[in-house]
Amino acid sequence: MSQDHYRDLLQRCAGLAAVPTIVVHPCEAGALRGALEAAEAGLIAPFLVGPRYKIEATAHAAGLDIRHLPLEDVAHSHAAAERGVALIREGRGEILMKGSLHSDELLHAVAAREGGLRTERRLSHVFAMSVPSYHKPLFVSDAAVNIFPSLDDKADICRNAIALLHVLGIKRPKIALLSAVETVTARLPSTLEAAALVVMSQRGQIDGALLDGPLAFDNAINAEAARVKGIRSEVAGDPDMLLVPDMEAGNILAKQLIYLAGADAAGIVLGARVPIVFTSRSDNAQARIASCALAVLLAAARRAAPGVPA
Known part of the structure; x- marks a missing residue:
């Protein structure tokens, strides 16, 4: 976003506590770095879900320190999507963040009739x-x-x-x-x-x-x-x-x-029980942080008024 729009978005988040965020399968440097940069900006508190060896190898190769972050080890991206959704349902996070898995894979878990994050609204x-x-x-x-x-x-x-x-x-x-x-x-x-x-x-x-x-x-x-x-x-x-x-x-x-x-x-992505940060591998750091800022504002609004759709 332009510097003015970007600054305005971050200013709206000023004073808000970092929001617990489930980061699904961050096994690519950009996806992992995006979560860490949003955390450094005070927007989110990341909880990583995915194959531990892949996430740690990605962090090592990119020079990123993830030792202080919670990480739940699962076998593959499909399992990461399902477990990420389950963690939201368990109340462990208020935002879901897409990592390096395919969009359809994450949305399939979100939209599942049993155990998903569906609401009466269509996802969009x-x-x-x-x-x-x-x-x-x-x-x-x-x-x-x-x-x-x-x-x-x-x-x-x-x-x-x-x-x-x-x-x-x-x-x-x-x-x-x-x-x-x-x-x-x-x-x-x-x-x-x-x-x-x-x-x-x-x-x-x-x-x-x-x-x-x-x-x-x-x-x-x-x-x-x-x-x-x-x-x-x-x-x-x-x-x-x-x-x-x-x-x-x-x-x-x-x-x-x-x-x-x-x-x-x-x-x-809107229309689920929680906002879903939906970044692309080609997104720059500013776009990733702006996406997280939007989700943080939605999560805050939902917390203040539970009837507000995500």
Whole structure:
């Protein structure tokens, strides 16, 4: 994230105690270092879960000291995912952090009907992005979990993101519902779903935010593009979040912003019993710490008001 957005995020965490965090299978240097750096920043208290010999070998090769950290030895990444989820259920941690295992492997354990961390909400991923050419933090969802979300899934994706944005102090977040065009047409189902989501928000089925769509990316993000096309909208040109039509579009959009527009991005999975820090092997230290900071704020909000979704 930009220095200003990054500093603001860390300032929001000032005064909060380090949150017990289960770090699942940190068997790659970046994943292990990310947990240690977040601990050094006072954000989390890591509890490592994975094959001891791999974690210790990774630490030795990277010059990292983990002797002071609790470490539970399990045989492999699959066992680490299951044990990490079990430790959360046992009350040993308030945040789950993805290490170097595959995303699907961790989410499978989280979403398990027996022994998982499911809630009534659909799991969804949010990128918190700082785009140099945009005037405020920009959130993108869902670019990593739901491949082809249904209308009901998209409603939950909105609800999860709204809860996060409220915790971050955005009282009435503006959500742009993206499609390829800004007109409703049966030939593009995402436009129909966007229109339905707007009506759902107007009737209180999705509360706490201002939704508008369908919007194409240009008129969603640029007020002049919206004006030229005759779109009158409080959201166009000033969204806090972009709801993408599917994971493919969202993943491409997020990576374009990172690699072409120079954006920084923090990632988190919402909708489980606890926030899940969802980092990538390519994330820099700042992105990893920002992801942990988001989870810390959510954990604090959940502790203060147990009904607040993770």
